[in-house]
Amino acid sequence: MKTVTFSGTEESRSLARKHVYSEWIMNRFLHYIPEISKFLKTMDRPPQLYIRVNSLKISKAGLKSRLIERGFVLEDTVLKDVFSVKNSPHPVGATPEYLLGYYYIQDLSSCMSVVAMDPMNDETNLDMCAAPGGKTSYIAQKMENTGLLVAMEASKRRMNSILFNLNRCGVMNTCVYNMDARKGAELGLRYDNILLDAPCTCEGVIQKDVKRKISRIPEDIEFCSTQQTKLIDAAVSLVKPGGILVYATCSFAPEENELIVDHVLQKYDVEIVPIPYGSEGLTKFGDLGFDSQVKKTRRFYPHIHSTLGFYVAKIRIR
């Protein structure tokens, strides 16, 4: 599927110059991002910092009191396991509590995908593209370290990060495989729930990596979209009937999000399950139209939800 592009306008050229984006990206943003000027201002600021309590090791109240004693200012969020860090006198990745695995530095939107997955004790679950292990450790936490969690990661280079984080967080129910999740059937398992946080163009993390404003080309979206389609086809085949597949990316691009979910709706007997957070998924983009159920998928925007850019779809396999 070729990436959708639009003709430039005076507005797109001017905004691209002002906020230092490639013009083709700005043209696209103007067609689907709500409140564009607020969005662009927010994207030029550092993102809100969040930490997720690791309840495998410490209670929420226990962590909060320790961090407050160290001078942290924390605020509750819509998710009970996640704090927003308003002020920290020390780097959040260097406190004894971090080193002890009592919390994980993780964006609120990223936690949403695990909340949507809703993993339970004693299930058999799969995280298909697991590095660096943040969502894997959160899934294990939701499963209270019981049952079986399989984590797959294709990149050998990224294996170290997942091993580091799972050990630090005390995750005991997980087998990690250095393998391409498209070959996931080789393990001979079917899963109650699967999380596919697919490799993407990462437009949603521009606040953390501003190079992405200009480093991407339209073909990158096309490439990712093709890979994502292959991954989600593999994922559908691995879920037990009645099970849940959560599809997520940290991209804003509809070709990496709604288009992929629309493909699943057209090809398989599935339904989209609503998620009580975020903004509605798009039902059209350029010349593309999507199934009306795609509206139930969720988009997270930095200027609306104070998160990194993120997309989550909860899909039930019939």
Next chain:
Amino acid sequence: MYRELKREEKTILNRFFDKWDLFDYFKNKNLLIKEGKVREIFLMTKDAKALALRKDPHLAGIKLGEMRKQVSLDLEGAQIFAQNTSKKKIVVTEQAEALVLYGRDIFGQSIIRHTNDFDENEVVLITNRHGDAIGIGRTRYNSDKIQNQGVTVTNIADRGWYLREENKYEI
């Protein structure tokens, strides 16, 4: 490659657990050995163990320690031990906690309290005032001869290692 413990390995490990008063705690736990340059001991759930034996993973569960002629404890193992035993511990001040996490040895005056059950040159758990295992140390004195001055416990491993070695971490 993950495999079951051999009989002699079970004996060595049970003696080790017993030394820490943890024989009962580990009685029904699921442990496997990962064969590599050294034999590593991993703790995991029953289902993770079953899969690890059927299809060899890169990692299964958490690393408890290593088995050579004797057993040596890893940092995650130390944390499990610290939460479940009252043996061989020293508790350090908050200031010393920060120094331990930078890899420093422990001075006598940094010790708030300690158990009275270790000899010179023994492995002890270094904990903070909350009881968290922030490191593993080797004693320079018997527990009844702890000195106020000078290095009393040598730092063998500490949680700051996670920070220092984050990008080099391998199992």
